[in-house]
Amino acid sequence: xxxxxxxxxxxxxxxxxxxxxxxxxxxxxxxxxxxxxxxxxxxxxxxxxxxxxxxxxxxxxxxxxxxxxxxxxxxxxxxxxxxxxxxxxxxxxxxxxxxxxxxxxxxxxxxxxxxxxxxxxxxxxxxxxxxxxxxxxxxxxxxxxxxxxxxxxxxxxxxxxxxxxxxxxxxxxxxxxxxxxxxxxxxxxxxxxxxxxxxxxxxxxxxxxxxxxxxxxxxxxxxxxxxxxxxxxxxxxxxxxxxxxxxxxxxxxxxxxxxxxxxxxxxxxxxxxxxxxxxxxxxxxxxxxxxxxxxxxxxxxxxxxxxxxxxxxxxxxxxxxxxxxxxxxxxxxxxxxxxxxxxxxxxxxxxxxxxxxxxxxxxxxxxxxxxxxxxxxxxxxxxxxxxxxxxxxxxxxxxxxxxxxxxxxxxxxxxxxxxxxxxxxxxxxxxxxxxxxxxxxxxxxxxxxxx
Amino acid sequence: xxxxxxxxxxxxxxxxxxxxxxxxxxxxxxxxxxxxxxxxxxxxxxxxxxxxxxxxxxxxxxxxxxxxxxxxxxxxxxxxxxxxxxxxxxxxxxxxxxxxxxxxxxxxxxxxxxxxxxxxxxxxxxxxxxxxxxxxxxxxxxxxxxxxxxxxxxxxxxxxxxxxxxxxxxxxxxxxxxxxxxxxxxxxxxxxxxxxxxxxxxxxxxxxxxxxxxxxxxxxxxxxxxxxxxxxxxxxxxxxxxxxxxxxxxxxxxxxxxxxxxxxxxxxxxxxxxxxxxxxxxxxxxxxxxxxxxxxxxxxxxxxxxxxxxxxxxxxxxxxxxxxxxxxxxxxxxxxxxxxxxxxxxxxxxxxxxxxxxxxxxxxxxxxxxxxxxxxxxxxxxxxxxxxxxxxxxxxxxxxxxxxxxxxxxxxxxxxxxxxxxxxxxxxxxxxxxxxxxxxxxxxxxxxxxx
Numbered sequence: 078x079x080x081x082x083x084x085x086x087x088x089x090x091x092x093x094x095x096x097x098x099x100x101x102x103x104x105x106x107x108x109x110x111x112x113x114x115x116x117x118x119x120x121x122x123x124x125x126x127x128x129x130x131x132x133x134x135x136x137x138x139x140x141x142x143x144x145x146x147x148x149x150x151x152x153x154x155x156x157x158x159x160x161x162x163x164x165x166x167x168x169x170x171x172x173x174x175x176x177x178x179x180x181x182x183x184x185x186x187x188x189x190x191x192x193x194x195x196x197x198x199x200x201x202x203x204x205x206x207x208x209x210x211x212x213x214x215x216x217x218x219x220x221x222x223x224x225x226x227x228x229x230x231x232x233x234x235x236x237x238x239x240x241x242x243x244x245x246x247x248x249x250x251x252x253x254x255x256x257x258x259x260x261x262x263x264x265x266x267x268x269x270x271x272x273x274x275x276x277x278x279x280x281x282x283x284x285x286x287x288x289x290x291x292x293x294x295x296x297x298x299x300x301x302x303x304x305x306x307x308x309x310x311x312x313x314x315x316x317x318x319x320x321x322x323x324x325x326x327x328x329x330x331x332x333x334x335x336x337x338x339x340x341x342x343x344x345x346x347x348x349x350x351x352x353x354x355x356x357x358x359x360x361x362x363x364x365x366x367x368x369x370x371x372x373x374x375x376x377x378x379x380x381x382x383x384x385x386x387x388x389x390x391x392x393x394x395x396x397x398x399x400x401x402x403x404x405x406x407x408x409x410x411x412x413x414x415x416x417x418x419x420x421x422x423x424x425x426x427x428x429x430x431x432x433x434x435x436x437x438x439x440x441x442x443x444x445x446x447x448x449x450x451x452x453x454x455x456x457x458x459x460x461x462x463x464x465x466x467x468x469x470x471x472x473x474x475x476x477x478x479x480x481x482x483x484x485x486x487x488x489x490x491x492x493x494x495x496x497x498x499x500x501x502x503x504x505x506x507x508x509x510x511x512x513x514x515x516x517x518x519x520x521x522x523x524x525x526x527x528x
Numbered sequence: 529x530x531x532x533x534x535x536x537x538x539x540x541x542x543x544x545x546x547x548x549x550x551x552x553x554x555x556x557x558x559x560x561x562x563x564x565x566x567x568x569x570x571x572x573x574x575x576x577x578x579x580x581x582x583x584x585x586x587x588x589x590x591x592x593x594x595x596x597x598x599x600x601x602x603x604x605x606x607x608x609x610x611x612x613x614x615x616x617x618x619x620x621x622x623x624x625x626x627x628x629x630x631x632x633x634x635x636x637x638x639x640x641x642x643x644x645x646x647x648x649x650x651x652x653x654x655x656x657x658x659x660x661x662x663x664x665x666x667x668x669x670x671x672x673x674x675x676x677x678x679x680x681x682x683x684x685x686x687x688x689x690x691x692x693x694x695x696x697x698x699x700x701x702x703x704x705x706x707x708x709x710x711x712x713x714x715x716x717x718x719x720x721x722x723x724x725x726x727x728x729x730x731x732x733x734x735x736x737x738x739x740x741x742x743x744x745x746x747x748x749x750x751x752x753x754x755x756x757x758x759x760x761x762x763x764x765x766x767x768x769x770x771x772x773x774x775x776x777x778x779x780x781x782x783x784x785x786x787x788x789x790x791x792x793x794x795x796x797x798x799x800x801x802x803x804x805x806x807x808x809x810x811x812x813x814x815x816x817x818x819x820x821x822x823x824x825x826x827x828x829x830x831x832x833x834x835x836x837x838x839x840x841x842x843x844x845x846x847x848x849x850x851x852x853x854x855x856x857x858x859x860x861x862x863x864x865x866x867x868x869x870x871x872x873x874x875x876x877x878x879x880x881x882x883x884x885x886x887x888x889x890x891x892x893x894x895x896x897x898x899x900x901x902x903x904x905x906x907x908x909x910x911x912x913x914x915x916x917x918x919x920x921x922x923x924x925x926x927x928x929x930x931x932x933x934x935x936x937x938x939x940x941x942x943x944x945x946x947x948x949x950x951x952x953x954x955x956x957x958x959x960x961x962x963x964x965x966x967x968x969x970x971x972x973x974x975x976x977x978x979x
Binding site (some may be wrong): 086455503 | 604704
């Protein structure tokens, strides 16, 4: 029997998250209050986040304990399996070894539950009754809906209207866990009403949905806001992925030459790679690759500067790679990667040369996804398929070079609820996107200059 | 930390299937040729099945080796986890322990892959190039599509037309793995054409789809037929479920008082329970419960007699509990339980008092499913939710009686692709079905009498 699945016992679930802020060669630039351009204080954030989360956000402590209550829920799907992709390797005739960590085993189907459970826990501890959030593709909304059901918290999800209408399966999944799902823009908030008054048929955007959720959190004392990516505490919670990978690879006496994750906001990439970057910062030879869609090329074509985290400009200014906060990427099937910027931690590490970035078009990504489905069985989420494309390319390069490598990528979620994207591909309806000349440059030129 | 998930290493995957035909107190009555009423010979079956499968079908050898090639693929999801349902227990305030085996971790999302992989393997060994099959709800078709992709076999799935139109996600899933999916009735077979000539708008039925698939297999030398339940070899392949459960419960020093599975054709019930029934036959105290829908009450209201396995009357006559082979159960959301009969092995064991049968209405089943989703996280398949309903009831009875029990049920699949069923329930559109008086009696009265 060939060793395919490297499993750990639930006693092997990490007891601490790894905080890369403790080890970054260049410390993070602070988030700024957009009015004063001074660093945001914890107090300013406390209207929408519990203090324990704010402390994690600014912490430079290397290891942060995971509360027992969170571990008890993690046991439902963690430790997640690490697979050796024997069949994919054979299909590629590569001398390299390909491993993938599979986060789709969580009940909501992606890595997002690693942080939704933690965020729900800390909010519950702080006496909060309700969490408001936004969702585009639906992965984050469903992860938070699940977390809410475990902790008895009401969850209100503002779902981008076009997704609400096109993705009924995601909506019903959230409702099955007891969440309230509201198509955004809605008449439940001032920001929603303002948009509907101007344009009653507005289909919504992630930016608008964020505005609605933040407004609800800021104006209701018992309600907080929750974000599924980008922020330091979110990436922190995801490091259980990489910590488990290290333990699993040790069991087979292996260590990766390359670690790969797709990158939308950056949370699954951070989760799988930060524990390995700790080794790299300490001298280990290792590459980390962030993979993004050509249609939203934040790390490969964006600028590293201060910008808003949302489209409407309600958040603090963050130092990150951005295409401009009102840049609207084309509608691609990897909805979770359609974000105008990336996590500040990921961006600073790219800036410092510790993470490489690469972009792929949709066609080559779906081609890779189907090869993976037919060899490894799992139909991957379109987002995760970007990491598969890159892993396959790395394996093919190693074949040309005649050098065997050990490649690790994070399969952040399954594609069971993304079947319409596969239908589009199988029917030949998916095309690669080419930017009109100067579009990104124009969007960036609108940003205020902050030195 | 409370012990939630009992995991096994891939080295713990069973190396042999358990064949209950070796131990049944009353031997199975043989399948009969409907024309001669004499027992079917292996040769008569060889037009549509490989000889290795036929041998398993008639074998009375207790243990049958699992080939290494099948184990290598099983490692992609096996051993599947066994969970202790702590949160569900607390929600019920029951003194009992509830365990569930989770088969939804397979890439196709249900236990069906345990046999589809085996059947594809044996057909490949026999030089077969293509397998034809039918699917209603889609679980079986997708499991065989996946197996075909692993062994390089062409898979043709006749999908009941109403499902083909209503369940695009399932169809696309099968196509993503490379299968050809044809809405049935179709113009690709004589039986399909005959029906379309009479009724061009015919929406199809499982019976018609079986006829089309068998016709294709019988008339093409390189094509065989494959069935996802009912037959002995199918239930044999599923016994990996129960064998793993025994090992997992041993690890926590436990043993079930009750073993529960939903029952459509009987394969997941057989899979989880037969290894325990071996103990029961040898004197161990233990109950096994088969749970079926009130709308298709084969074991609770059917008759034990010879009948056809399909609607059109193309199969051998099998000794089983039946509602009559042309009985059309109402359209319920647990499509995988809409079968007019049950596996001969299960029926004989019910007849001998070794398995109990119980029926539930849809409303109480969905109520149980949502309680499970909100406490244990996983949104269950509507079929599997019948087992959940029964496990909850057993836990509640034990609370009334003040007696702690150990309850084990099989969660045969997830409900990620059944969201429309949940939407119907959440919108109050699901009703329990009440039979018109005498409907089942009338259907049974049409059957030929065979002594």
